Amino acid sequence: MHFFYELKESSMEIEKKTSVHVPPHLHRSLECIFVTSGTLELGIGTELFHMNTGDFGIVFPEQIHHYQVFDSAFCQAVYLLAAPSLSGPFSDHLQNFVPEYPVLSAADVHPDITYALQSLLNLGTPAWTSVLCQSYTQIILSRTLPLFSLQPKKDLTGQDIVFDAVSYMAGHFTEELSLSRMAKDLGYSQFALSRVFSSVFHTNFNQYLNDLRLNCALGLLKNTSLPVTELAMNAGFTSLRTFNRAFKERFHMSPREYRKQQAAPGS
DSSP, rough: OSSSSSOTTTTTEEEEOOOEEEEEEOSEEEEEEEESOEEEEEEEEHHHHHEOOOOOOOOTTTTTEEEOOOOOOOOOEEEEEEGGGGGGGGGGHHEEEESEEEEEEEEOOOOOHHHHHHHHHHHHGGGGHHHHHHHHHHHHHHHGGGGEEEEEOOOOOOTTTHHHHHHHHHHHHHHHOOOHHHHHTTTTOOOHHHHHHISSSSSSSHHHHHHHHHHEEEEHHOOOOOHHHHHHHTTTSOOHHHHHHHHHHHHOOOOHHHHHHHHHHHO
């Protein structure tokens, strides 16, 4: 799943896949996570929420979030991204509130939730524009939102360096970017921003930027037929050689091998 771009209006992505580390990011879509095996750490802002098998997590639009996996066992989850337009009467809640605690334990997950997720998985890509997507999204929200304690969402723009850093990176990672340019554009010192990457994101600026670009390229590899060179440039890489090296270091195969694997029957 490609986490670092905006879904088109009325669109959706859903995938059951192995859970991996995903760096802090944000987008305008609703995101739901249902752990099917193992455990997962859902990070929202600077807080970390543990998820066990059968737990359900939710991330409202424009919330900074990330994933960490510490379980040595096989970990898998269903990840759903849904454009806000699919939420219907729940749109106001998604835009103006956030959950105080974003995880429901397995015992509190209504059977309608798992039914809706499985139904969406079974629909297949051609059905994304159908009314079924709206219906299943709203079933999920109707069975989850009443169980969350919601609090008003704060506008953190210009008030929170972590929010500003993630927002800026999400909007500019495909461009030629440096820490000095980012500091100048945002009005923070390079030192302050560097501390955000090291103490909050547990990485550095260059690695975070690289992760965003790799995740973007991964989504383009899976969901488009763009030539590898073109998608690498679209993701912000300055050369195919740099992209191939970074991709192989992270995924232990070349981009072309990955695409071939995804196209294989049963993948």
